[in-house]
Amino acid sequence: ARQAGLAAATGPGATSDGRPVPLLANIGGPRDLAAALEHGAEGVGLYRTEFLFLDRASAPGEEEQEAAYQEVLDAFPGGRVVVRTLDAGADKPLAFLPPQAEEPNPALGERGIRLSRAHPEIMNVQLAALARAASRSSARLQVMAPMVATAEEAAWFAAACAEAGLPSAGVMVEVPSAALRAADLAAVVDFLSLGTNDLAQYAFAADRQLGALTALHDPWQPGLLDLVALAVEGAGEHGTPCGVCGEAAADPALACVLVGLGVASLSMSAPALPAVRAVLSRHSREQCVLAARAARAAASATEARTAARAHLPGLA
Ligand code: PEP
Ligand code: MG
Numbered sequence: 001a002r003q004a005g006l007a008a009a010t011g012p013g014a015t016s017d018g019r020p021v022p023l024l025a026n027i028g029g030p031r032d033l034a035a036a037l038e039h040g041a042e043g044v045g046l047y048r049t050e051f052l053f054l055d056r057a058s059a060p061g062e063e064e065q066e067a068a069y070q071e072v073l074d075a076f077p078g079g080r081v082v083v084r085t086l087d088a089g090a091d092k093p094l095a096f097l098p099p100q101a102e103e104p105n106p107a108l109g110e111r112g113i114r115l116s117r118a119h120p121e122i123m124n125v126q127l128a129a130l131a132r133a134a135s136r137s138s139a140r141l142q143v144m145a146p147m148v149a150t151a152e153e154a155a156w157f158a159a160a161c162a163e164a165g166l167p168s169a170g171v172m173v174e175v176p177s178a179a180l181r182a183a184d185l186a187a188v189v190d191f192l193s194l195g196t197n198d199l200a201q202y203a204f205a206a207d208r209q210l211g212a213l214t215a216l217h218d219p220w221q222p223g224l225l226d227l228v229a230l231a232v233e234g235a236g237e238h239g240t241p242c243g244v245c246g247e248a249a250a251d252p253a254l255a256c257v258l259v260g261l262g263v264a265s266l267s268m269s270a271p272a273l274p275a276v277r278a279v280l281s282r283h284s285r286e287q288c289v290l291a292a293r294a295a296r297a298a299a300s301a302t303e304a305r306t307a308a309r310a311h312l313p314g315l316a
Contacts, residue, residue: 010040013266013277016314017284021259023277024080024267026245030071035270040277043080043139045193045267046245047072049126050087058096059122065129073137081139082193082245082267083130084172085123085157087112087146091209097122107207112147113157113171120160127164134166144170144193149177151184158189173242174198179227182234182242192235194263196246200224219248220301220308225261229296232262243267252279253315257308259285260292275316282314 013023024045025036029052036044052060052068073081088094089111097119103109116123127143134141145157148171161169173179174195186192196219201208203224206216228244235242241264248254250272256279258266266276283291294307309315 011277012042013280015259015280015285015288016282017286019259019285021280022080022243022265023273023280024082024243024245024265025270025273026247026267027072027270030068030075032270033072033075037075039270039273041076041270041273043076043082044072045080045082045243045265047081047083048087049084050092053086053088053094054092055095059125062125062129062132065126066133069130069133070136073133073139073141077138079139080142082142082144082170084144084146085113085116085126089115107201113145113153114147116145117153117156123160124164127160127166131165140168141166142168142170142191144172144191146172146195147175147198148172148185149175151181151188154185155188172198172245173231174202174246176203176227179231179234182231183237184234186235186238186240186242189240191240191264192231192242193267194228194231194242194244194246196224196228196244196248199227199246203227215301218301219246219251219254220295220304222296222298222300222304224248225257225292225296225304228258228263229261229292236262241265250276252276253291253305253308253312255280256283256288256312257292257295260288260290279312279315283312287311 013021024043025041026046090106154171158169168190170189170191172195200217204216206213232242243265245267249266250268255276291308291311295304298304298307
């Protein structure tokens, strides 16, 4: 086991019984690539492209975007790169596109895919830049939309990606309605990706930026784990993979629980990758399933943590 643990310091993610769990990096742009590669990311599970758009007087043009996307794709030849379309609004306002109306609750406002539907020209330039970058790269580009609440929105996004010549379209599951109806979403896209940061915020009605509410965004909350399980089950009805790209994946014990719930891949900020890779390599899929079951049976986040750990003896 010790040797397996050492081998697992790099290399692809897998449970001790050899079930692959791709370990991917969350990045904000090309400047994060060095850390992703250094920590052995197998690809990118979430490229937050909004950083290209923030703090500027006009939207970046197709060529500027293409150059950034090309750099990211070229860092993972043959690997998987999941790029999220612009997720602006709420805590990430655009200087060149102020809200059309006063938004008393920006987190519930015209953000993410809602903004893209109101201004399709911005998303279409982005999709065109992505298609051009992908045509010159061996990386497997997958494009996904943020803040999707309904299957109708998912279908609209998938159609726009197909129109742009993009081979794979997915959506984030970060709004409770999307988790509840994951099967409907999975029927019209190629993959789902759980954003546990916003999913916790919206499920618990607790602003993710408020430190005073930390206990409510605890990703070990059994209510959040139930939503994850529902999303994975719904996706499974269509054989659609459902990964996680929220920071919940960065907690090694919780990563095992997520694998036990059936998630297909884990994406996190790069420095968290080695510890997750090591802990995963010391536990079987069966242990992960038992840990997940115990966590969901708990009545609180604290109890869930303790109950899961009892099935994960390889935790440091
Ligand atoms: C999330 O909401 O969990 C997520 C991964 O996206 P972001 O943190 O960028 O909102
Ligand atoms: Mg989010």
